Amino acid sequence: xxxxxxxxxxxxxxxxxxxxxxxxxxxxxxxxxxxxxxxxxxxxxxxxxxxxxxxxxxxxxxxxxxxxxxxxxxxxxxxxxxxxxxxxxxxxxxxxxxxxxxxxxxxxxxxxxxxxxxxxxxxxxxxxxxxxxxxx
Amino acid sequence: xxxxxxxxxxxxxxxxxxxxxxxxxxxxxxxxxxxxxxxxxxxxxxxxxxxxxxxxxxxxxxxxxxxxxxxxxxxxxxxxxxxxxxxxxxxxxxxxxxxxxxxxxxxxxxxxxxxxxxxxxxxxxxxxxxxxxxxx
Amino acid sequence: xxxxxxxxxxxxxxxxxxxxxxxxxxxxxxxxxxxxxxxxxxxxxxxxxxxxxxxxxxxxxxxxxxxxxxxxxxxxxxxxxxxxxxxxxxxxxxxxxxxxxxxxxxxxxxxxxxxxxxxxxxxxxxxxxxxxxxxx
Amino acid sequence: xxxxxxxxxxxxxxxxxxxxxxxxxxxxxxxxxxxxxxxxxxxxxxxxxxxxxxxxxxxxxxxxxxxxxxxxxxxxxxxxxxxxxxxxxxxxxxxxxxxxxxxxxxxxxxxxxxxxxxxxxxxxxxxxxxxxxxxx
Amino acid sequence: xxxxxxxxxxxxxxxxxxxxxxxxxxxxxxxxxxxxxxxxxxxxxxxxxxxxxxxxxxxxxxxxxxxxxxxxxxxxxxxxxxxxxxxxxxxxxxxxxxxxxxxxxxxxxxxxxxxxxxxxxxxxxxxxxxxxxxxx
Amino acid sequence: xxxxxxxxxxxxxxxxxxxxxxxxxxxxxxxxxxxxxxxxxxxxxxxxxxxxxxxxxxxxxxxxxxxxxxxxxxxxxxxxxxxxxxxxxxxxxxxxxxxxxxxxxxxxxxxxxxxxxxxxxxxxxxxxxxxxxxxx
Numbered sequence: 001x002x003x004x005x006x007x008x009x010x011x012x013x014x015x016x017x018x019x020x021x022x023x024x025x026x027x028x029x030x031x032x033x034x035x036x037x038x039x040x041x042x043x044x045x046x047x048x049x050x051x052x053x054x055x056x057x058x059x060x061x062x063x064x065x066x067x068x069x070x071x072x073x074x075x076x077x078x079x080x081x082x083x084x085x086x087x088x089x090x091x092x093x094x095x096x097x098x099x100x101x102x103x104x105x106x107x108x109x110x111x112x113x114x115x116x117x118x119x120x121x122x123x124x125x126x127x128x129x130x131x132x133x134x135x136x
Numbered sequence: 137x138x139x140x141x142x143x144x145x146x147x148x149x150x151x152x153x154x155x156x157x158x159x160x161x162x163x164x165x166x167x168x169x170x171x172x173x174x175x176x177x178x179x180x181x182x183x184x185x186x187x188x189x190x191x192x193x194x195x196x197x198x199x200x201x202x203x204x205x206x207x208x209x210x211x212x213x214x215x216x217x218x219x220x221x222x223x224x225x226x227x228x229x230x231x232x233x234x235x236x237x238x239x240x241x242x243x244x245x246x247x248x249x250x251x252x253x254x255x256x257x258x259x260x261x262x263x264x265x266x267x268x269x270x271x272x
Numbered sequence: 273x274x275x276x277x278x279x280x281x282x283x284x285x286x287x288x289x290x291x292x293x294x295x296x297x298x299x300x301x302x303x304x305x306x307x308x309x310x311x312x313x314x315x316x317x318x319x320x321x322x323x324x325x326x327x328x329x330x331x332x333x334x335x336x337x338x339x340x341x342x343x344x345x346x347x348x349x350x351x352x353x354x355x356x357x358x359x360x361x362x363x364x365x366x367x368x369x370x371x372x373x374x375x376x377x378x379x380x381x382x383x384x385x386x387x388x389x390x391x392x393x394x395x396x397x398x399x400x401x402x403x404x405x406x407x408x
Numbered sequence: 409x410x411x412x413x414x415x416x417x418x419x420x421x422x423x424x425x426x427x428x429x430x431x432x433x434x435x436x437x438x439x440x441x442x443x444x445x446x447x448x449x450x451x452x453x454x455x456x457x458x459x460x461x462x463x464x465x466x467x468x469x470x471x472x473x474x475x476x477x478x479x480x481x482x483x484x485x486x487x488x489x490x491x492x493x494x495x496x497x498x499x500x501x502x503x504x505x506x507x508x509x510x511x512x513x514x515x516x517x518x519x520x521x522x523x524x525x526x527x528x529x530x531x532x533x534x535x536x537x538x539x540x541x542x543x544x
Numbered sequence: 545x546x547x548x549x550x551x552x553x554x555x556x557x558x559x560x561x562x563x564x565x566x567x568x569x570x571x572x573x574x575x576x577x578x579x580x581x582x583x584x585x586x587x588x589x590x591x592x593x594x595x596x597x598x599x600x601x602x603x604x605x606x607x608x609x610x611x612x613x614x615x616x617x618x619x620x621x622x623x624x625x626x627x628x629x630x631x632x633x634x635x636x637x638x639x640x641x642x643x644x645x646x647x648x649x650x651x652x653x654x655x656x657x658x659x660x661x662x663x664x665x666x667x668x669x670x671x672x673x674x675x676x677x678x679x680x
Numbered sequence: 681x682x683x684x685x686x687x688x689x690x691x692x693x694x695x696x697x698x699x700x701x702x703x704x705x706x707x708x709x710x711x712x713x714x715x716x717x718x719x720x721x722x723x724x725x726x727x728x729x730x731x732x733x734x735x736x737x738x739x740x741x742x743x744x745x746x747x748x749x750x751x752x753x754x755x756x757x758x759x760x761x762x763x764x765x766x767x768x769x770x771x772x773x774x775x776x777x778x779x780x781x782x783x784x785x786x787x788x789x790x791x792x793x794x795x796x797x798x799x800x801x802x803x804x805x806x807x808x809x810x811x812x813x814x815x816x
Contacts (some may be wrong), residue, residue: 003507006538012806014694014721014763019193030194032201038763041694041721043806051543057427058438059505064537065440083694083718097195099139118543126692126723129200130142135187135254136272136544148398150286150313150355155465166466168473174355177286177313179398219286219310233467235411262284262315265472266414271459271526272544275643278674291737302738304745323679329563330574331641336673337576369739371683390679401744402686407731407798408680408816420670422558422585422627446627449558449585451670491558491582534556534587547779550810595815601699602710603777608809609712662815680816 004051005061009071011080014041015096018085039083044101045124046075048109052117062117074108098123098131106133140187141197145207147216150177151232154221175219180237181260182211184245188253198253210244234259234267242269276323277333281343283352286313287368290357311355316373317396318347320381324389334389346380370395370403378405412459413469417479419488422449423504426493447491452509453532454483456517460525470525482516506531506539514541548595549605553615555624558585559640562629583627588645589668590619592653596661606661618652642667642675650677684731685741689751691760694721695776698765719763724781725804726755728789732797742797754788778803778811786813 016039017031027035034040048071052061082088084096090104102123110119123131152175153167163171170176184207188197218224220232226240238259246255259267288311289303299307306312320343324333354360356368362376374395382391395403424447425439435443442448456479460469490496492504498512510531518527531539560583561575571579578584592615596605626632628640634648646667654663667675696719697711707715714720728751732741762768764776770784782803790799803811 001511001541002543003510004540004543005507006540008536008538010806012720012722014719017195021193033761036761036763036767038766039694039719039721040692040761040763041719041723042692043723047538049540054505054507054511057429059425059503059508061507081713081716081720083716083720086718087716095195097190099141099190099197100195102139103137103190126690128144130144130183132140132142132185133137135138135140146398148312148314150311153467157465169353172353172355172359174358175286175311175313176284176353176355177311178284179315217305217308217312219308219312222310223308231467233462235413235462235469236467238411239409239462262282264416266416266455268412268414268457269409271410271412273647273677274679275646276676276679277643278676280672280674289739293737319674321676326641326643326647329565331561331639331644333643367739369734371685371734371741372739374683375681375734400688402688402727404684404686404729405681407682407684418670420584420586422583441625444625444627444631446630447558447583447585448556448625448627449583450556451585451587489577489580489584491580491584494582495580534554545783545813546815547782548812548815549779550812552808552810591810593812598777598779598783601701603697603775603780605779 001054002051003054003061004049005064005067006047006049007064007067007071009046009048009068009076010044011046011076011082012041012043013079013082013084014039015084015091016040017095017097019095039085042125044079046071046105047122047124049120049122050113050117051120052114070109070112074112075105078108098125098129099133101125102131102133137190138187139190139197140185141200141203142183142185143200143203143207145182145184145204145212146180147182147212147218148177148179149215149218149220150175151220151227152176153231153233155231175221178261180215182207182241183258183260185256185258186249186253187256188250206245206248210248211241214244234261234265235269237261238267238269273326274323275326275333276321277336277339278319278321279336279339279343281318281320281340281348282316283318283348283354284313284315285351285354285356286311287356287363288312289367289369291367311357314397316351318343318377319394319396321392321394322385322389323391342381342384346384347377350380370397370401371405373397374403374405409462410459411462411469412457413472413475414455414457415472415475415479417454417456417476417484418452419454419484419490420449420451421487421490421492422447423492423499424448425503425505427503447493450533452487454479454513455530455532457528457530458521458525459528460522478517478520482520483513486516506533506537507541509533510539510541545598546595547598547605548593549608549611550591550593551608551611551615553590553592553612553620554588555590555620555626556585556587557623557626557628558583559628559635560584561639561641563639583629586669588623590615590649591666591668593664593666594657594661595664596658614653614656618656619649622652642669642673643677645669646675646677681734682731683734683741684729685744685747686727686729687744687747687751689726689728689748689756690724691726691756692721692723693759693762693764694719695764695771696720697775697777699775719765722805724759726751726785727802727804729800729802730793730797731800732794750789750792754792755785758788778805778809779813781805782811782813 017034153170289306425442561578697714
C-alpha cells in the first residue's frame with residue numbers, strides 16, 4: 001500500500017537567464033527581460049512528493065518533520081536569499097531556468113533519500129509558471 | 137531529461153447545459169439549474185502542461201512567453217467573454233460541459249504544438265469542479 | 273467588545289454590461305467585450321462581514337450557520353445560475369457592474385439583519401477584480 | 409475518450425497520533441506534539457478524482473452533484489466535527505495519520521463507485537502536508 | 545508616514561463549543577455539531593497587522609523576524625497542537641469560539657508590543673469563517 | 681454612494697536591504713540574509729484599491745481596464761524584472777523595504793489619479809509578509 005506524501009517549502013532568490021556562449025544581444029533576443037544584467041527575483045514555491053509504503057507501526061510513509069528538515073538543509077539553506085547565478089555552485093555553469101532548477105533540486109534530494117522512496121518535485125517560479133520533474 | 141512546464145490562463149464565459157434531442161423537462165431533470173435557458177457563467181481557469189526535453193542552450197523546455205501567446209490565440213481569444221453555446225463553432229453542436237470543454241481545448245492546442253511535446257490540460261470550472269484530459 | 277465575523281459564499285451567473293440609453297456602438301466603445309450581446313459569466317465570490325458585540329453566553333457575534341442561511345436565501349438562491357440581466361428583478365433596469373452588484377447585495381442583506389450589526393460586503397468578480405461596499 | 413473529474417470537499421476533525429503498543433514516552437518520542445493526549449485538530453481538505461468515459465448524451469463523466477452527494481454521505485457525515493480516534497469505527501484500531509486517512513477515504517468511496525470509474529484521493533491535512541492514494 | 549505590516553502564522557488545535565451553565569441538550573441545540581463532546585479541530589490561520597511609523601535608518605515599521613518570533617512565543621507555542629478547552633489557561637473558563645479566540649490573541653500580543661504600534665488581528669477558523677478584532 | 685474597486689497586479693524584482701551609512705557588519709546584523717550583497721528577489725503582488733462614487737451611466741467607479749493600464753505604466757513597466765537598488769531611480773537612495781516600496785507605489789499612482797478618488801495600496805512581498813499604505 002504505497003501512498004504519496006507532499007510537503008511544501010519556499011525560498012526567495014535572485015537570478016538571470018544568460019548564456020555566456022552568446023552575445024549580449026542574442027541573450028536579450030532569446031531571454032528578453034529575464035536576461036536583465038542586474039538580475040530580478042522570485043518567491044520560489046516547492047512541492048516535494050515522496051511515495052512509499054505505509055509503516056504499520058507509525059502510519060507514516062515518512063516522518064514529515066524529517067522530510068521538512070531535509071528540504072531545509074538541502075534546498076532552503078542553499079538557495080534562500082541567494083543570487084542563484086553568483087552565490088551557488090549549482091548554477092555557476094548552468095542557466096538557472098525553472099527547468100534546470102527543478103532538476104537540480106530533484107538531484108539534491110534524491111541523493112539523500114532512501115531508495116525505497118520515489119521522488120517528484122514541482123517548482124512554482126510564479127503562480128502562473130510551474131515546472132515538474134521527473135515526468136511519468 | 138524531460139521536464140513538465142505548466143502555464144496558467146483564464147477566460148470568462150457564459151454557457152448552458154442543454155441536449156436538443158431532449159424535452160425541456162428532461163433537460164431540467166438531468167442538468168438542473170445548469171440548464172437555465174438564459175445561461176449562467178464561470179471564470180474558467182486553465183492549466184496547460186507541456187512536457188519535453190530541456191534545450192541545452194536555453195535551459196527551456198519551451199519558451200513560456202510563446203506558450204502563453206499560443207494559449208491566448210487558441211483559447212482566450214476564442215472563448216473569453218463569449219457565450220459558449222451561441223458564439224463559438226466548437227459548442228454549436230456539443231454540450232459545453234467541463235468534460236467537453238477540456239477535450240476541445242486539448243485538441244486546439246495539440247494541433248499547434250510540436251510533436252516532440254506531450255500535452256495535458258486541466259480546467260477549473262469553479263474552485264471545486266475540475267476537469268483533466270488526457271488521463272494517464 | 274465588538275468583533276467582525278466574515279463569511280464566504282459564491283454564485284455563478286451570466287451578465288452583460290449594457291446601457292439601453294446608448295447605441296450598440298457606444299456600448300461597445302465604453303464596455304468593450306463586457307458588452308457581448310450574448311452575455312458572458314463569472315464565478316462570483318462573496319465576503320459578508322458582520323460586526324457586533326460578543327454574546328457572553330455563546331461567545332458568538334452571530335450564529336454563522338444562521339448568517340450562511342441568510343446569504344443563501346437572499347443572495348445565492350436569487351442569483352446563482354442566473355442571467356443577471358434577464359432573470360432578476362434587481363438588474364432589469366440597473367447595469368450589473370461589480371459596483372452595482374455589491375451595493376444591491378448589501379441592501380438585500382441589510383434589510384434582513386438586526387440593526388445592532390454593522391455590515392460590509394466584498395464581491396470578487398474575478399480573482400483580480402474586487403468590489404467593496406460600504407467604504408469607511 | 410476518458411476524462412478526469414475532480415471534486416473538492418472538506419471536514420474538520422480532532423485526532424491524535426498514538427500507538428497503543430508503545431509506552432507514552434515512545435509515542436511522544438516518535439509523534440512529538442502530534443501525540444498530545446487531549447488531541448489537536450485540522451481542517452481537512454479533500455480532492456476526489458474520478459476518471460471515466462464521457463457520456464455522449466450528457467457530456468458528463470459523472471454527475472458532479474451526485475459525486476458531491478456521495479462524498480457527503482460517505483466522508484463528510486462520517487468524519488466532520490468528529491474526534492477521529494474516539495468517534496469513528498475506522499480509526500478505533502488504526503492510527504489516524506494522513507496516510508491512513510487517505511486510504512480509508514479511498515476505500516469508502518471505491519466501495520460505492522461504479523467499476524467503470526478509476527478513483528484517486530488527495531487529502532490536505534494542512535496547506536503544507538498533503539497525501540495521495542493510490543499512486544501511479 | 546505610518547504603514548501597516550501584516551504577518552501570517554498558523555496553529556492546529558482541537559476545541560469544543562460548550563457552555564457549562566447549560567444542559568447538554570441546550571448546548572447541542574445552540575452549538576450543534578460544534579459541541580461534540582469528544583472535540584473537533586481546525587487549522588487556524590492568523591494575520592497579525594502592526595501599524596506604525598517607518599524608521600528612516602532601516603526602512604522598517606517593525607523587524608518582521610522579531611514580529612514572527614513574538615507570534616511564535618505568544619500564540620503558536622501556546623495553542624499549536626493543543627486542546628483549547630483542556631490544555632490552555634485562556635479557555636478554561638471562556639468558550640473557545642472564533643470571536644473569543646481572536647480577542648484573546650489580540651490581548652496576548654498587545655501586552656508585548658510597544659505602544660507606538662496599533663494592532664489588529666484576523667483569525668481564519670476555516671477558509672470560510674473569519675474573525676477580526678478590533679474593528680474600526 | 682461610494683464603492684471601492686480593487687485590482688491585482690504583480691512584478692518580479694531583485695533587491696537588497698542595505699544602509700550605506702552603516703558598515704557591512706552592521707548591515708548584516710540588522711538586515712541578516714536580506715542584506716546579501718548579491719541580492720535576492722521576490723514575486724511582488726499588488727492590490728490597488730480605488731474608492732469613488734458610482735457613475736450612473738456606466739455603473740463604474742473607474743474603468744478597470746484603464747486602472748490596469750495605469751498600474752502597468754506606473755508600476756509594472758518600472759519595476760518588473762528589475763533590480764530595485766540598481767535599476768530604478770526611486771530606490772537609488774532609499775532602502776527598498778516593503779514599507780518603502782508600498783509608499784513609493786502609492787505616490788506614483790496618486791500623482792496620476794483623479795482627486796475624486798481615494799487610493800490605498802497593499803503589497804505582498806511574500807504570501808506571509810504584507811504591507812499597506814496609507815492606514816486609516
